[in-house]
Amino acid sequence: MVILNFTLSEEGVSVFHDALACMYKFSDDVCLEARRDKLTLTTLNISKSAYVCFTFAANRFFSRYHFEGNAQYRDRFFCQLYIRSLLSIFRSRQGGDSARDKDASIERCDVAIDDGPGKKSRLIARISCRNGITASHSLPFESKPPTHAKFEKDEAGNRWSISSSTLRQLMDHFGPGIELLDINTDDDDHVVNFTCFTDKVQKRGPHGNEAVLKKPLHTNISVEMAEFNEVEVQDKLHIIISVKDFRAILQHAQIISGELATYYSEPGRPMKLSYSADGILCEFILMTVGEQDAITQKHKNTRARASKTPKPGSGPGPGPASKPDGSVANNEAKDVPKPAQKPPQQKTPPQPRQTQFEIRPPPIPPRSPVAARTDRSDSPLFVEQGDEDRQWDPVDREDEEEMDNARVEWNATGEPVLLRHFPLVARKKMANIHSRTRRPCELAVYWQDRLCPVMSQTDLLGDSSQPSSFLRHVSCCLLCLFFC
Amino acid sequence: MRFKTELRNIRTFSKLVAALNTLEKIAWVRLDDDTVRFTVIPDTGSQVWASLSVDTIFDSYHIQSNEANNTINLELPLGPLQRALKSALNSNHASLRLTKRDGIPMLSMTIHTMTKDAPSAARRNKNNSNNNNNNDDQMGSYNDDNDPFSENSLYQQESLELTMKREREKVITQDIPVRVLHPDTVETIMQPKVREPDVHIMFPPLLQVKAISDRFTKLAITTAASSSSSSRREAQNPKLELSATMHGSLRLRLIADTLDITSVWDSCLENPELDPAVLPVPIEEHPSTKYREAGPDKWATVRVDGKDWSRVLSVGRLEASRVIACFTHEHALILYVYVRRADDDYPGVGAGRGGDDGDDVVTYYVSSINT
Incomplete structure (x- = not known):
């Protein structure tokens, strides 16, 4: 049964190709998600620090678009594909000698996704060229739910927007060998600064002077605020992202549209960049380098990280109940500079962001909504995770869809030291859970035994220890659901 | 400071x-x-x-x-x-x-x-002005339902004033x-001391010299790569032989195991006059005078590394007003590259050494490889 069927015009093919080419700079595979009114391509990079989402409006972008759900995919269809194979299909074909030859350029492209019981799951793309040749490609795909990163727009008080072409041209002034881009404002001068730097060469031994000359260019570009279409940024706020990601985004933004808008809150919290054109919306969520990271990098001292103190006033502070846990965690970080963690730190100091996504296990349908509610109300769930008996709280009955939908969220504090290998663990467990969730009887035991250790880690790591923040999280989940 | x-x-x-x-x-x-x-x-x-x-x-x-x-x-x-x-x-x-x-x-x-005025912004202006036509969008027209104003909460229309930003520095x-x-x-860093040159000659355009030199060097590498391994190390650094006379000739020569190629600028180059005032010896005793008297077959020769020579010749991009080469036989080649000034063509003053007389000059010291 054909679930999804759409046709792209010649321009549509090239726009599709551009989008995929942009995504390919972040990841190898892409999640395709189709609904009645839109087609969404998403991807998450391997370090989970950047998330890309392109949304194509069904009625505006495609010449024809038809989605028909089946039993398995009622409201939406999703699958995962290799970007490389898609890129080769949608690559533009040059007309060649247009005078001699008939035009070999693409006239249109029909894409159909066939899936269902007893069917071969295939994405079939049929490219019709102007010279009459039709090429059909049949791609296998993996049925894998997309991972969506969450971004709280309310929280992001800082924003600016500017012509992407201007910004793209400014990027040309940045030399090679740089990794980090610091975006900051100066209200006195009415400028926004884009500063590129790196800390790769930071060992200053006895012959440190030699190394000084090997440092790459330190480039700062000041752009008058008047040049921006909109600027609303806290004065002197420094936000640091990866230059590579930023370049990849701008390259695509320049093709697509005139205006790039950004939203962000504070260091260590995600930043969103978006731009849109007729029928296409491009969104990127990048993790920014946390303040500790920034300080560490500024002072070129990896050890500085260990002696950090909890940042006051940033988000909800650690709740009273969780304080012991929190301090333990801090002490641990302070006193025992874990040797296992140090080498990677020194090896990759310029790595701007550690894995900052926090993957929450998919919620489970509760056996009874009442139980769920009691659980939630009495559970300082995220408060006393120290004892490992706490059961993870199911969110809602309606969340059933979320079973297949691993939701990803930015870690609340972005503390890199502790978070380092957590998400991987969580992911593995999650995979296990996936295979087991089908049998509810096993579930409770399973959750108690396996999941809670993970949850307790979450507690130590994030500041989700606060009931309030937990509630916020729940509401966010709902929001997320709503959005999805 | x-x-x-x-x-x-x-x-x-x-x-x-x-x-x-x-x-x-x-x-x-x-x-x-x-x-x-x-x-x-x-x-x-x-x-x-x-x-x-x-x-x-x-x-x-x-x-x-x-x-x-x-x-x-x-x-x-x-x-x-x-x-x-x-x-x-x-x-x-x-x-x-x-x-x-x-x-x-x-x-x-x-x-x-x-920044250059963005073409896309210009296009966008156009779009906004004739939005009614619903075409020419840089994305192409994807609207099948022919309703450019269809409400779509996801994709807001951009307002007009956004496109009219003044370009700022x-x-x-x-x-x-x-x-x-x-x-x-x-x-302690000193300019190399080289004895008075045997031959000084005005170089042909560097582009010519570089094209021929690079060709020779590549030839040497490719031919040696297919021959015996004994000469391979040699082949990685092919040597060129440069010679010149006081009678306007310049010769570029490659000698490899199986090759001997020569390119000659025959008596077509100028040997600039020396200014006796700056010479340490009377002009009659200057080595170049002896070379001149010895006739057109008296060559002063240096051997240079092909790759290094190619790097030296990359100075050609400077659009030098003139290049004077001083050959010291079997010893060194000094290349004076006079920088042309963009605003006024600066007249050169003889084959001066260094920039003491205010000339803008890039001096290359290429030492001869002795075999």
């Missing part, structure tokens, strides 16, 4: 730096009241001593130090400098100053520049890391 200047003739400056950068990554720069000197001394290969008068590349030049002539000695990486100059190429104006950031000395280049700061050298450390 102060150094601050505006930049001019950025293109020339940039090309000079690019030419130096092919030979070595780090240069010694000596600034004083009158001249700027770039010196590149690679571990192996040819040295460059470039001397420019200050007003060739600088304007509103301020320099101050405790040394004589307000000399400042810097060591700087050429790659970043070249990159920074590239930023400055199409700028409104650019300046350079010595400063410190985080305790590290920096040569800070401040560039005031504009951007300020770019490029910080090049430098080391300030103590005078004592550079005291």
Whole structure:
């Protein structure tokens, strides 16, 4: 049964190709998600620090678009594909000698996704060229739910927007060998600064002077605020992202549209960049380098990280109940500079962001909504995770869809030291859970035994220890659901 | 210690730096009241001593130090400098100053520049003005339902005023890391001493010389790659033989195991007159006089490494007003490249040494490989 069927015009093919080419700079595979009114391509990079989402409006972008759900995919269809194979299909074909030859350029492209019981799951793309040749490609795909990163727009008080072409041209002034881009404002001068730097060469031994000359260019570009279409940024706020990601985004933004808008809150919290054109919306969520990271990098001292103190006033502070846990965690970080963690730190100091996504296990349908509610109300769930008996709280009955939908969220504090290998663990467990969730009887035991250790880690790591923040999280989940 | 200047003739400056950068990554720069000197001394290969008068590349030049002539000695990486100059190429104006950031000395280049008017923005203007036509969008028209104003909460229409931003100047700061050298450390660095040249000759256009030299070098590499392994090491560094006479001939020759190719500019080049006033010996006793008297078959010859020679010839991009080569038989080749100034064609004064007479000259010392 054909679930999804759409046709792209010649321009549509090239726009599709551009989008995929942009995504390919972040990841190898892409999640395709189709609904009645839109087609969404998403991807998450391997370090989970950047998330890309392109949304194509069904009625505006495609010449024809038809989605028909089946039993398995009622409201939406999703699958995962290799970007490389898609890129080769949608690559533009040059007309060649247009005078001699008939035009070999693409006239249109029909894409159909066939899936269902007893069917071969295939994405079939049929490219019709102007010279009459039709090429059909049949791609296998993996049925894998997309991972969506969450971004709280309310929280992001800082924003600016500017012509992407201007910004793209400014990027040309940045030399090679740089990794980090610091975006900051100066209200006195009415400028926004884009500063590129790196800390790769930071060992200053006895012959440190030699190394000084090997440092790459330190480039700062000041752009008058008047040049921006909109600027609303806290004065002197420094936000640091990866230059590579930023370049990849701008390259695509320049093709697509005139205006790039950004939203962000504070260091260590995600930043969103978006731009849109007729029928296409491009969104990127990048993790920014946390303040500790920034300080560490500024002072070129990896050890500085260990002696950090909890940042006051940033988000909800650690709740009273969780304080012991929190301090333990801090002490641990302070006193025992874990040797296992140090080498990677020194090896990759310029790595701007550690894995900052926090993957929450998919919620489970509760056996009874009442139980769920009691659980939630009495559970300082995220408060006393120290004892490992706490059961993870199911969110809602309606969340059933979320079973297949691993939701990803930015870690609340972005503390890199502790978070380092957590998400991987969580992911593995999650995979296990996936295979087991089908049998509810096993579930409770399973959750108690396996999941809670993970949850307790979450507690130590994030500041989700606060009931309030937990509630916020729940509401966010709902929001997320709503959005999805 | 102060150094601050505006930049001019950025293109020339940039090309000079690019030419130096092919030979070595780090240069010694000596600034004083009158001249700027770039010196590149690679571990192996040819040295460059470039001397420019200050007003060739600088304007509103301020320099101050405790040394004589307000000399400042810097060591700087050429790659970043070249990159920074590239930023400055199409700028409104650019300046350079010595400063410190985080305790590290920096040569800070401040560039005031504009971005080109974005074509997409222009197109967007057009779109907005004739939005009713619902076409010509840079994305192409995807609307099948022919309703450009269909409500879609996801994709808001952009408002008109966004597209009418006035272009403003951007300020770019490029910080090049430098080391300030103590005078004592550079005291020992001397220009190579070479005896009076046997032959001095005006070079043909460097592009010609480079094309032929590179061709010879590549030939040597490819032929040796297919021959026995004994000569392979040799082949990695093919040697070219350069010879010249005092009768206007220049010869370029490659001798390999199986090859012997020669290219000759036959009696078509000029041997410039020497100025007796600057010669250490009377003109009659000068070696070049002896070579001239010995006739057109008296060649002064040097052997150079093909790859190094190719790097030397990359100075051709500078669009030199003229290039004079001085051959010291079996010893060295000195190449004086006179920099053409963008604003006024500076008349050269004889085959002068270095930039003492105010000439802007890049001097290459290529030593002969003795076999």
